[in-house]
Amino acid sequence: MELIFLFPLFISLAVVSGWSDNKVRTFKKDFLFGAASSAYQVEGAWDADGKGESIWDRYFHSNPELVADNSDVDTAADSYHNYERDVEMLRELGVDYYRFSIAWTRILPTGRSHNINEKGVQYYNNLIDELLKYNIQPMVTLYHFDLPQKLQDLGGWTNPLIVGWFEDYARVVFEKFADRVKYWVTVNQPSSCVMAYGEGVIAPGVVFNGVGEYLCIKNMLLAHAAAYRLYEKEYKKKYKGSVGIALELNWSDPINNKTANVEATDRYKQFTLDLYLHPIWSKQGDFPSLVKEVIAKKSREQGFKRSRLPVLSSEEKQMLKGSADFIGINHYTTNLVKPSKAQYIVPSFNDDVGVELSYRKDWMQAKSPWLRSAPYGLYKLCLYINKHYDYPKVFITEHGWSTSQALWDNSRVENLRGYLKALLFAIEDGTEVIGYTAWSLMDNVEWNAGVSERFGLYEVDFDSKEKTRTARLSALVYKRIIEKRIVESDWTPTNLDINISNKEGRVEL
Numbered sequence: 173m174e175l176i177f178l179f180p181l182f183i184s185l186a187v188v189s190g191w192s193d194n195k196v197r198t199f200k201k202d203f204l205f206g207a208a209s210s211a212y213q214v215e216g217a218w219d220a221d222g223k224g225e226s227i228w229d230r231y232f233h234s235n236p237e238l239v240a241d242n243s244d245v246d247t248a249a250d251s252y253h254n255y256e257r258d259v260e261m262l263r264e265l266g267v268d269y270y271r272f273s274i275a276w277t278r279i280l281p282t283g284r285s286h287n288i289n290e291k292g293v294q295y296y297n298n299l300i301d302e303l304l305k306y307n308i309q310p311m312v313t314l315y316h317f318d319l320p321q322k323l324q325d326l327g328g329w330t331n332p333l334i335v336g337w338f339e340d341y342a343r344v345v346f347e348k349f350a351d352r353v354k355y356w357v358t359v360n361q362p363s364s365c366v367m368a369y370g371e372g373v374i375a376p377g378v379v380f381n382g383v384g385e386y387l388c389i390k391n392m393l394l395a396h397a398a399a400y401r402l403y404e405k406e407y408k409k410k411y412k413g414s415v416g417i418a419l420e421l422n423w424s425d426p427i428n429n430k431t432a433n434v435e436a437t438d439r440y441k442q443f444t445l446d447l448y449l450h451p452i453w454s455k456q457g458d459f460p461s462l463v464k465e466v467i468a469k470k471s472r473e474q475g476f477k478r479s480r481l482p483v484l485s486s487e488e489k490q491m492l493k494g495s496a497d498f499i500g501i502n503h504y505t506t507n508l509v510k511p512s513k514a515q516y517i518v519p520s521f522n523d524d525v526g527v528e529l530s531y532r533k534d535w536m537q538a539k540s541p542w543l544r545s546a547p548y549g550l551y552k553l554c555l556y557i558n559k560h561y562d563y564p565k566v567f568i569t570e571h572g573w574s575t576s577q578a579l580w581d582n583s584r585v586e587n588l589r590g591y592l593k594a595l596l597f598a599i600e601d602g603t604e605v606i607g608y609t610a611w612s613l614m615d616n617v618e619w620n621a622g623v624s625e626r627f628g629l630y631e632v633d634f635d636s637k638e639k640t641r642t643a644r645l646s647a648l649v650y651k652r653i654i655e656k657r658i659v660e661s662d663w664t665p666t667n668l669d670i671n672i673s674n675k676e677g678r679v680e681l
């Protein structure tokens with residue numbers, strides 16, 4: 173692998189990881205700290221109390237061998253029965269909010285809104301009320317990968333009618349919970365469309381490279397906008413909440429300064445960042461022109477009569493533009509980029525982007541093969557967003573690190589500290605960050621990886637009937653950061669005992 177580096181990359185590494193000055197940077201009092209999970213990954217109880225089947229239920233039940241470690245994904249961390257303990261953990265950490273998602277099929281078993289499952293509604297009422305009892309704000313994600321199977325039977329995210337189905341679902345959720353929920357995330361990571369409807373390597377496993385993913389992306393963005401507009405029109409005045417979308421926004425740099433690598437990196441950014449940001453936050457709206465041109469040209473050369481990237485009508489562009497109160501940033505890692513040789517399936521998203529990714533060998537490696545620690549990437553991502561989209565409000569809706577099961581998770585602590593320091597630099601340089609969300613509150617079903625890659629601040633003993641949760645070192649360090657509002661480089665507790673955090677200094681929202 174080529175590892176010759178760009179001069180600017182060196183500079184930014186020095187600025188962000190060198191921390192050459194001795195200035196102590198603090199998180200202001202009103203900066204929010206939280207932790208996250210998602211329904212499928214923690215709840216279990218996949219068919220309890222009238223819950224309908226989701227695409228992940230179907231996907232794993234029909235192909236059990238796809239769960240890498242053969243773990244019990246149907247039970248997961250059993251948060252359906254353990255939500256009180258989950259809230260207790262949040263109180264131990266002293267966080268301001270909990271980001272969790274609603275399982276569409278728990279509330280609407282068939283996906284359609286004519287049939288509401290009140291027991292499912294009750295579960296989320298219980299969770300929300302338990303959080304609020306302790307002054308922890310709920311941040312609710314409407315959709316985190318678990319589509320009702322019934323809707324998948326009609327094409328799922330590739331069917332444009334899903335925009336309406338999602339709006340109807342959002343209305344039910346807002347009617348039931350908007351009186352108590354002030355932070356909303358419509359959809360999590362439309363970039364997952366590539367694996368879900370292009371490569372078919374996650375649920376629903378539709379292999380339709382180069383076509384399916386773009387239909388999914390368009391419809392998911394429009395579904396987001398429909399939910400945003402609904403809230404704006406019918407709930408915002410009364411409840412004054414904010415609504416955003418969570419995007420997977422990782423950083424990338426050219427592997428070296430050769431023009432071809434710089435160009436490839438620009439293209440990669442447009443396909444992985446601007447594809448989602450541009451329709452919502454740019455003045456012009458629409459998909460980025462480079463993305464439109466590349467896909468249109470390739471489609472023509474491949475014999476298609478029209479571009480594989482569907483167009484956005486002027487009405488759709490209008491609906492999307494400005495349809496968010498904040499950018500939810502899910503940031504995990506950084507990649508180095510060079511152009512690819514002809515090596516991908518034609519047509520496919522990867523062939524359209526046309527790059528090959530690598531990384532620096534000295535970037536710490538997580539348990540997940542795709543995940544390496546390069547904190548400067550978060551800093552540079554924030555600056556990129558500020559430059560291109562004029563200093564929008566951002567919420568770090570996810571950032572995290574995977575390890576083995578161990579409780580003394582020193583690598584997670586190092587990763588957490590590094591990224592929070594980078595975030596403090598980004599804030600100092602003008603980024604408007606509302607809050608930071610650690611992924612994840614607890615170990616959970618890491619999709620196809622089962623429970624073999626642990627992301628939790630709390631370990632979950634999946635072999636125990638109770639799914640016992642135990643604080644890791646990172647939980648204590650995170651708690652301390654939240655209390656002190658600074659990132660110390662060397663604090664280590666002598667043991668892993670953790671108590672309910674006292675709420676002094678906690679902001680009233």
Ligand code: PNW
Nearest residue numbers: 210360361420422502504505542611618
């Ligand atoms: C997120 N990447 O997915 C999801 O929102 C979570 O459900 C998931 O558990 C978590 O991150 C950890 O994987 C991502 O390749 C998957 O950079 C892959 C990437 C980023 C986010």
